[in-house]
Amino acid sequence: MLVQGITGRQGSFHTGRMLEAGTNIVAGVSPGKAGFQVEGIPVYETVKAALREHVPDISILFVPPLLAKESVLESLDAGLKKVVVITEGIPVHDAMEFISFSRGAGALVVGPNTVGIISPERCKVGIMPHHYYVRGEVGLIARSGTLGYEIVANLRDAGYGISTAVGLGGDRVTGLNFVDALREFERDVETKLIVLVGEIGGGAEEEAAEFIAEQISKPVIACLAGRSAPPGKRMGHAGAIIERGKGTFRGKVEALEKAGVRIAELPFQVSTLAAEILGKPVL
Amino acid sequence: MKLFEYMGKELFSAYNIPIPKGKVVFTPLEAAGAAEMLGPVVLKVQILAGKRGKAGGVVSARNPEEAQKEAERLFTLEVGGSRASCLLIEQKMQIDREFYLAITIDTTGRCPVVLASTSGGMDIEDVPDEEMITCPIDVLMGLQPFMAREICRRLELSADEAVGFSAILRNLYQLFQERDAELVEINPLVLADNSWTAVDAKVTVDDDALVRQNNLPRVEERTDLEKKAYESGLAFVRLSGDIGVMANGAGMSMATLDMLDYFGGRAANFLDAGGGAGAAQTARALELLLATRPKAVLINIFGGITRCDDVAEAFLQVQKEKDISVPVAFRLAGTNEEEGGAILREAGVQVYRNMEEAVRKAVELAKSGSGEGEK
Numbered sequence: 001m002l003v004q005g006i007t008g009r010q011g012s013f014h015t016g017r018m019l020e021a022g023t024n025i026v027a028g029v030s031p032g033k034a035g036f037q038v039e040g041i042p043v044y045e046t047v048k049a050a051l052r053e054h055v056p057d058i059s060i061l062f063v064p065p066l067l068a069k070e071s072v073l074e075s076l077d078a079g080l081k082k083v084v085v086i087t088e089g090i091p092v093h094d095a096m097e098f099i100s101f102s103r104g105a106g107a108l109v110v111g112p113n114t115v116g117i118i119s120p121e122r123c124k125v126g127i128m129p130h131h132y133y134v135r136g137e138v139g140l141i142a143r144s145g146t147l148g149y150e151i152v153a154n155l156r157d158a159g160y161g162i163s164t165a166v167g168l169g170g171d172r173v174t175g176l177n178f179v180d181a182l183r184e185f186e187r188d189v190e191t192k193l194i195v196l197v198g199e200i201g202g203g204a205e206e207e208a209a210e211f212i213a214e215q216i217s218k219p220v221i222a223c224l225a226g227r228s229a230p231p232g233k234r235m236g237h238a239g240a241i242i243e244r245g246k247g248t249f250r251g252k253v254e255a256l257e258k259a260g261v262r263i264a265e266l267p268f269q270v271s272t273l274a275a276e277i278l279g280k281p282v283l
Numbered sequence: 284m285k286l287f288e289y290m291g292k293e294l295f296s297a298y299n300i301p302i303p304k305g306k307v308v309f310t311p312l313e314a315a316g317a318a319e320m321l322g323p324v325v326l327k328v329q330i331l332a333g334k335r336g337k338a339g340g341v342v343s344a345r346n347p348e349e350a351q352k353e354a355e356r357l358f359t360l361e362v363g364g365s366r367a368s369c370l371l372i373e374q375k376m377q378i379d380r381e382f383y384l385a386i387t388i389d390t391t392g393r394c395p396v397v398l399a400s401t402s403g404g405m406d407i408e409d410v411p412d413e414e415m416i417t418c419p420i421d422v423l424m425g426l427q428p429f430m431a432r433e434i435c436r437r438l439e440l441s442a443d444e445a446v447g448f449s450a451i452l453r454n455l456y457q458l459f460q461e462r463d464a465e466l467v468e469i470n471p472l473v474l475a476d477n478s479w480t481a482v483d484a485k486v487t488v489d490d491d492a493l494v495r496q497n498n499l500p501r502v503e504e505r506t507d508l509e510k511k512a513y514e515s516g517l518a519f520v521r522l523s524g525d526i527g528v529m530a531n532g533a534g535m536s537m538a539t540l541d542m543l544d545y546f547g548g549r550a551a552n553f554l555d556a557g558g559g560a561g562a563a564q565t566a567r568a569l570e571l572l573l574a575t576r577p578k579a580v581l582i583n584i585f586g587g588i589t590r591c592d593d594v595a596e597a598f599l600q601v602q603k604e605k606d607i608s609v610p611v612a613f614r615l616a617g618t619n620e621e622e623g624g625a626i627l628r629e630a631g632v633q634v635y636r637n638m639e640e641a642v643r644k645a646v647e648l649a650k651s652g653s654g655e656g657e658k
Contacts, residue, residue, distance in 0.1 A: 010588065065491065088557075091492035092388060093463050096422045099393050104423065115587055127588050129617040144534020149585045149617060150638060170533055173393045199534050202390045225537035228544035233520050235537050235553050266542050268639050 001125060002047065002056040002080070003028040004063055004071050006038045010086070011062035014127050015039050018060075021124035026054040047078040058082040060116065060125050068112065069094035076105050084125050085111035085169070092173055099175045109175030115145035115167035126167065128152075136161020137278065139185040141178055142197035143168050143204065147225055150267045151197060158271035159281025163190040168204075178208035186216050193219050193277055195270060196261070198252065200226030200235075205252040213259035219277045222256045223264040224249060284488045287329045289371045290500050291484030294462065298454040300469075301480050305373035314354035315347040317372040326353050327371045331504055332363025334406070340367075343375060376480060381471035382438070383407060383415075384452065385485075386459045388466075395420045395459065397452065399434050403471035426456040447479045462499065463492030508574060515567040516557055524549025526649045527577035527609075529568050531556045531589050539583045542638065548646035551575045556589070565597035573605065580611045581645035583638055591615045591623025599630050610648040614641035 001018075005011040006028025016039045019025060025041050027050040034045040044050040047059070059075045061068060061083065068090045075083050076098070083102070090112045102109045110117060116126015120133035128145070132153045138160055142148030145167050152162060166181050168174050178196060185191045194216070198205040205224065212220055227249045229235050253263050262277070264270045275281070286294070292302045306317040307329070318324045328340035335341060340362050344350035350372065357370055381403035389396040397418040402410045416437045418430050431452050435445035451472070459467045468485035488499060505513060512519030518533065526543060528550045530536040536555040543550050552575055556568045572580055584594050595615065601607065614635045615623045624634045635641040 014588075066495065089491045091463055091495070092465065092489050093422070093460065093492065096388070096394055100421055100423045129585075129587050132617070142534070144532055144538075145587060146530075146532030146585045147534035147538050149587060150535060150538065153585070153616060172388060172390045175393070177391075177393075197534065199537060204391065207391055223538075225534045225541060227541040228550075229537055229540065229553075230522070233553075235518070235520060235533055235555075266545055267538055 001025050002050055002054070002059040002075070003038075003041070004030075004047070004059055004061045004075065006030055006041065006043055006062070007033045007036065008062055010127075012038045014062065014086075015041060017127070017130070018124050021118070021130040022121065023123050023125065026056050047074045047080070051078055056080065058084065058125060060084045060086060062086055065089040065091070069098050072098040072109060073101060076102055076107050081105075081107040083107065083109050084114065084116050085109060085175075086114060086116060086127060087111075088113040088170075090171070092171070095171060095173045099173065102175060108180075110166070111169040111171075111174060111176075113171045114169035114174070115142075115148065117164065117166045118162070119164045120162050128165070128167075132156060133165065134161040135163070136282065137163055137190065137192035138195055138274065139163050139188060139191035139193070140165040140195045140197065141168065141181040141185070142166070143199055144170055144197060144225060147199075147223075147267065148197050151195060151223060151270050154268055154271050155195075155274060158275065160271065160274050160278065161282075163188060172202065178204055179211045182208060182211055182216055186218060191218065193221065193274060195274070196220060196222040198222060198224045200224070200229055200249050200252070201247040203247065206255045209252075209255035209259040209261065212256075212261060220259075220261045221264055221270055221273045221277070222261045223267055223270050224252055227265055284490055284493060284502055285331045285504060286484075286486040286488065286500065286502055287331065288327065288484050289329055289369070290502070291467075291486040292371075292481070294458060294486060295481050295484055298458045300451050300454050300458075301478070302484070303373040303376055303480055303482060305371055307369050307371055308354070309369050311351045311354035311358065314370060314372055315351035318344055318347040318350035321372065321374045323375040324350055324372050325375050326350060326357055327373070328357050328360060328362060328367035329369045329371055330362050330365055330367050331502070332365065335362050338362040376473055376482060377475045378471075378473050379476070380474045382474065383410070383470045384455065384472045385466065385468035385470070386455060386464075387468075389419055392419045394422060395456075397426075397430070397434060397456075399438060401438055403473075407470060420456070422460075426453060443477055444474065447477070451479055451481070458486075462486070463489045463496055465489050508571060512554070512568075512571055515564060517564065517568050517571065518553070518555040518557070519571055520553040521575065522550050522552050524551045525578040526645050527551045527572035527575055527580040528583070529554045529556055529572055529581070530583040531585065535583065535585060539581065539638070539642065542642045543581065543646065546643055546646045548642070548649055551577045556584075562593045562597040562600070565594050566601050569598065569601045570605070573607065573609070577609060577649075579645050579648035580607075580609055581614075581641060582611065583614045583641060584617070585638075586615075586617030586619065586623075589617070590619045591617060592619045592626060593623075595623035595626040598632070599626065602630075612641045612645035612648060614638055
């Protein structure tokens with residue numbers, strides 16, 4: 001893996017945490033900092049310079065918001081096919097541009113404003129507190145990072161672990177979406193149950209519901225935030241707002257239930273539903 | 284950031300989108316002066332809330348005297364809780380047909396989308412989906428002439444009409460892109476004698492892009508508290524309950540409110556302290572909470588990028604400075620939870636590891652307590 005923005009406060013801190021979680025980090029990029037090392041990882045001026053010495057297959061970004069577009073394009077231009085964008089506060093026009101470019105390049109962008117991806121006890125490309133993530137059979141897809149942590153911790157306390165957990169990101173426009181992630185979990189032999197963590201606003205959960213009805217054979221639980229939120233108020237920086245009567249809690253619940261998804265109205269109900277589906281915990 | 288109609292129209296004008304002749308006025312006397320110059324006019328209150336027409340905020344006047352009288356009324360009119368500080372006075376238009384035209388962001392398609400309809404002038408929420416023409420645009424391809432032709436064909440415009448419409452669409456897309464807009468909307472887009480005019484203008488700009496949009500005016504829609512929060516990088520929304528809530532992450536913050544609601548509590552606010560909140564930011568968040576004078580405070584932190592010991596230390600710091608008399612239910616989990624928990628326990632603050640327990644405690648505290656908030 002490659003870390004773009006490795007010398008920054010978050011970049012260097014999380015490089016250490018990712019190494020601790022078992023991730024194979026081979027190089028970092030920070031303009032003007034070539035020749036330095038972070039946690040023993042060599043730093044390069046550009047992605048191309050790093051690729052002359054190493055062969056990463058994924059990049060993670062900790063760069064400031066206005067530099068994010070250029071950094072994603074740099075990775076895609078150098079031929080990387082997977083980019084995870086942790087940065088929060090990227091202008092939405094920039095995000096649309098690099099996501100569109102990634103599609104043309106046959107590459108995948110996760111995020112922006114995501115906590116990343118983790119396969120517990122193997123590899124972490126992200127910022128989640130990994131000591132809460134133990135291996136197991138639940139695949140987790142979350143729009144919200146911290147609510148994802150909450151549910152993972154809850155499942156762990158009830159004796160259920162995680163196969164892979166992925167954060168889609170809290171922004172309005174993200175590269176990886178529920179449908180892409182659902183498709184992967186359907187294929188993944190280690191995943192027996194899929195948990196989808198959504199929230200009010202937008203149409204992502206409704207789109208997911210349609211896809212689940214048609215293509216997902218594994219059991220799915222959804223936990224949605226914003227049941228008590230007043231319409232017209234934007235809850236948070238970017239995503240969650242009920243506008244023009246769309247993206248409501250009720251509408252999402254109805255769409256998902258129609259697709260056979262079990263609904264947890266509160267985080268702690270997820271483990272109860274998981275127990276009904278998976279039976280006795282294995283941990 | 285939403286722009287006022289008159290600001291949106293100034294932008295339209297800069298992008299060669301035709302607008303009615305008009306003037307912004309700040310007093311009834313100025314309104315009379317404008318009507319003198321323009322003839323029969325329409326007066327429109329400049330506020331950000333929607334449905335101002337239904338609230339009586341848009342009226343016609345035939346002469347300066349009428350304009351002055353109507354302006355006097357409009358300056359005292361409350362729409363959506365706020366009063367206008369200025370009016371836009373415009374020449375009354377001849378209207379043959381009214382269209383709807385907008386560009387916004389399709390979050391599912393992850394691209395801009397053009398929306399067009401022959402049902403302009405009405406509340407757009409009442410336009411059925413099948414009457415709305417949608418055209419997604421790949422940002423790398425941009426708005427191509429063939430897309431405009433297809434939209435014109437579906438709107439059943441004549442060749443002459445299509446020329447003017449396509450020019451407006453092209454200019455509107457350029458504005459949308461260059462000004463980092465989330466929404467540009469013309470409702471109605473009026474057709475009269477083969478010429479087009481944007482009679483209303485809604486422009487919303489991406490807050491995350493304001494740093495590079497120095498030429499745009501700034502409009503503040505937030506309350507003072509919300510503004511203070513925004514400047515500190517916090518997302519804060521005032522609600523009507525009596526339990527002050529702080530959590531990290533939008534989803535987590537909403538789930539915290541949901542759980543409060545479930546156990547019979549009422550939140551005084553939504554406050555997302557964000558990812559990676561340091562000590563200073565946490566302290567500011569706590570100050571905001573206390574300013575709503577809650578009966579109890581609930582802090583629910585699951586640290587990933589946020590470190591629990593930072594939050595704990597910030598809390599003790601604020602407690603020392605502000606003399607927090609209101610009871611607190613504190614939940615800490617995640618990165619450095621051991622360190623954070625130890626710091627709080629040493630200071631005699633009870634800490635919960637579990638969200639449900641902390642939420643139940645907060646509800647109980649608010650019901651039994653007679654806390655008066657900050658002293």
